[in-house]
Amino acid sequence: MIKTFCDPYISSNTYLVWDEDTHEGFVFDLGVRPETVKTFAQAHGITVTALILSHGHYDHAYFVDAYGVHFPGVPLYSHEAELVILCDPQANVSALIGAPDLYPAPAKTLCEGDAVTLGTQTWQVLHTPGHTPGCICLYNAEAKQMLTGDTLFADGGFGRFDFKYGDRAVLGASLSRLLSMDGDIVIYPGHGRASTIREEQRAMLWFERC
Numbered sequence: 072m073i074k075t076f077c078d079p080y081i082s083s084n085t086y087l088v089w090d091e092d093t094h095e096g097f098v099f100d101l102g103v104r105p106e107t108v109k110t111f112a113q114a115h116g117i118t119v120t121a122l123i124l125s126h127g128h129y130d131h132a133y134f135v136d137a138y139g140v141h142f143p144g145v146p147l148y149s150h151e152a153e154l155v156i157l158c159d160p161q162a163n164v165s166a167l168i169g170a171p172d173l174y175p176a177p178a179k180t181l182c183e184g185d186a187v188t189l190g191t192q193t194w195q196v197l198h199t200p201g202h203t204p205g206c207i208c209l210y211n212a213e214a215k216q217m218l219t220g221d222t223l224f225a226d227g228g229f230g231r232f233d234f235k236y237g238d239r240a241v242l243g244a245s246l247s248r249l250l251s252m253d254g255d256i257v258i259y260p261g262h263g264r265a266s267t268i269r270e271e272q273r274a275m276l277w278f279e280r281c
Contacts, residue, residue, distance in 0.1 A: 073216065073259060074111060076103040083130040083261055086218055089117045090190030097121040097187060097194075098138070099209065099218050100131040100261060105141040121187060124149040124177070125220025125261055126203040127156035128234075129165040132174045139175075148187075150198060151180035153205030155236065162203075162235040181207060194218075199249065201242020202230030208249070210256075217268075219258045223249050225266035 076085040085103035089096030089112075096117040098108055101124065112119055119142050124132055127149060135147065149157070156162045160171035181187075183198040187209060194209040199222040209218040221230035222245055229246055232239045249258075254269030 075259065075265075076107055076111075078103045081130045081133060084259070084263075086259055087112060087117065087119075088189065088194070088218070089115075090192050093190035094118055095120050095189045097123055097189065098142075099123050100125050100220065101134045101138050102130050102132075103134070105134055105138045109141050119145055120189075121145060122147045123181075123187065123209070124153065125208070125218065125222075126150075126206045127153045127163050127174060128203065128221070129163050129168065129170075129172065129174075131220070131261060132157065132163065135174050146178035147175065148179050148181050149177040150196075150205030150207050151182060152198075152200065153177075153203060154180075156203050156205065159235070164234055197248075199223075199245035201232055201238050201240075201245045203234075204236050204238075206230070206245070215253060215256045217249075217252075217256050217258050219249065219260045221261040222246070223258060223271060224260040224262060225258070225264045225271065227271065228260075228263065230261075 074087040081102045083102035086099040094116050096119050157174040160166035165172040181196045185196040187194040194211050197208040199206050199208050202221045206222050232242045256268045259265050
């Protein structure tokens, strides 16, 4: 199961993902106040076992310290290549909005091929750099669901590559990878509505004009 939360100011999506049988769950991206997520989790008997960042930009990591307070002892995960983003206010874009900040290093790092398990669910880590060096997606092959962060959006969208450490060519390769996958996969992006891989085949057309 996936519950979407969106902060009206930051406008990024936070996802609570859980297994219906075991009620184990993880939170993907931390741009929504933890009180909101915690209230929902408690009401549905969900035990959060991991906090996962798709990448380290401020709109996805803004409340990371607050999540540590509301979910004590729950480890924070990100890709190992994202450490350079989390510790640099220019790279994590917090300086660009006039509120330079540093975000803590994860307790555990993820890399391509790792898996996050919730009961019988397996969410595979896909390393999809370009927007940042350590961008990841999480893919549940059995459910045909994918959390795409800021790599791929609905309506032909994709993450910017003009921030510090962004790379147009690398992002293009990541988009090509995602768009070559099963068209029935439902994507849950870092911003905006859910979509499917099939609907987003035209994303590369937009990218080629940039």
